[in-house]
Amino acid sequence: MCGRFVVADAGSELVGVLRVDVEGDDLPAPSYNVAPTDQAAIVLDSIKTEPPTRRLASARWGLVPSWAKDLSIGSRAFNARAEEVEDKPMFRNALIKRRAVVPASGYYEWKTVEGLKIPHYIHPGDDSPMFFAGLYEWWKNPELKDDDPARWVLSFTILTRDSIGHLGSIHDRMPLFLDPDFADAWLDPTTENVGDILDAAIDAAPDVAETLTDFPVSKAVGNVRNNGPELIEPAEAPPSER
Numbered sequence: 001m002c003g004r005f006v007v008a009d010a011g012s013e014l015v016g017v018l019r020v021d022v023e024g025d026d027l028p029a030p031s032y033n034v035a036p037t038d039q040a041a042i043v044l045d046s047i048k049t050e051p052p053t054r055r056l057a058s059a060r061w062g063l064v065p066s067w068a069k070d071l072s073i074g075s076r077a078f079n080a081r082a083e084e085v086e087d088k089p090m091f092r093n094a095l096i097k098r099r100a101v102v103p104a105s106g107y108y109e110w111k112t113v114e115g116l117k118i119p120h121y122i123h124p125g126d127d128s129p130m131f132f133a134g135l136y137e138w139w140k141n142p143e144l145k146d147d148d149p150a151r152w153v154l155s156f157t158i159l160t161r162d163s164i165g166h167l168g169s170i171h172d173r174m175p176l177f178l179d180p181d182f183a184d185a186w187l188d189p190t191t192e193n194v195g196d197i198l199d200a201a202i203d204a205a206p207d208v209a210e211t212l213t214d215f216p217v218s219k220a221v222g223n224v225r226n227n228g229p230e231l232i233e234p235a236e237a238p239p240s241e242r
Contacts, residue, residue, distance in 0.1 A: 002079060002132070002158050002175045004221060005034050005107035006121070006232060007041065014103045014129050015056055017180040018043050024057045033227045034104075036062050036078040042156050043101040044136055047189045054187070059100075063157035064139040065090060071139070074155050080135065082159040082176050082202050086195060091157070094135035096194050100156050101183050102132040106232065108221055109214075111170040119221050120170050121232050122214040130208070131183055133159045133176040133201050164206045170214065176201055177208035 007014065010030050011023055020043060028039040042059045045052035062074030077090060085091040106123025107130075124130050136156040144151040159176035167174050178186055182204055191197055215234045220226045 002107050002109070002160060002173075003036065005040075005102075005132075006032050006105045006123070007034060007103070008032065008105040008229070008232075009129070010041070011056065014041070014105075015043055017129075018101065018103070018131075018183055019054060020056045021054045022056070024055065026058050027056065028058055031227055032229060032231045033221060033224060034061065035224045037075055040156075041103065042134060042136060042154075043103065043183075043187065044098070045187045045189050047097065052189055057154060059136060059154040059156045061158075062155055063091070063094070063135060063137055064153060064155040065094075065137050066139055068139060071153065077157050079160050079173075080157045081173075082133070082161045082198065085135070085159065086198065091135055094137050094157075095198065097189050098136045099186055099189070099197075100134040100136040101178060101187060102134040102156065102158055103129050104132060106130065107175065108217070109167075109171045109174075119217050119219060120214045121217045122167065122170070122212055123232075124211060125213040130212075131178040131180065133178050133186055135159070159201075161202050161205055164209055166214070167209050167212065174205075174209060177205045179204065179208055 008030050027041050034040050038061050039058045040061050045054050061078050063077040064071055064074040080091050085095050108119050110117040110119050134156045139153045141151045160173045161176050163174040218235045221231045
């Protein structure tokens with residue numbers, strides 16, 4: 001799973017290779033400890049224009065489907081198992097038409113060592129951006145007036161799959177990684193072979209995973225109030241990992 005991630009850059013610095021057409025004017029600031037229900041930047045292809053307009057927009061982490069009564073459901077839907085999304089009503093419609101890319105600098109995962117949970121920072125070895133496959137939804141707040149700009153809430157989830165290689169020794173799930181070339185196909189809202197696109201993304205993710213590196217970091221990352229570059233500094237590993 002992925003319950004915390006890092007966005008150390010903002011805007012075009014992070015998504016230059018994805019050829020974004022429009023950047024939102026309310027994009028969140030860089031964060032070293034993005035947690036569920038926080039705002040984060042996602043890339044999506046808007047289907048309201050022809051051809052689709054690629055946007056970088058601020059979205060709430062935790063998918064809130066259009067039929068939800070309130071936002072609370074999103075706190076339980078920040079991840080979605082890639083092998084199950086075609087069959088789950090919560091995610092099925094978003095998979096068909098509302099796929100997103102979530103750009104990040106890296107993410108955290110906790111490894112259990114001798115009964116202790118040790119946070120690790122996982123990221124590209126060359127410090128290039130990484131991209132997670134995601135889904136997004138728009139939710140209309142029934143308690144706000146139509147002319148209130150806050151009435152529409154954009155939210156997202158990050159897809160996961162079983163881990164491989166060295167990442168499997170840290171946790172049994174990992175984000176569904178995308179390389180920049182495959183991101184175009186993932187974002188295309190006009191594709192009709194959604195199952196094939198999903199299967200291809202699941203199959204290709206291990207190639208990206210093999211390029212990632214990791215190291216232990218401070219347990220301070222476990223507190224969402226902590227947010228600074230010191231969180232991604234290497235910490236001393238426990239004796240069993242040295």
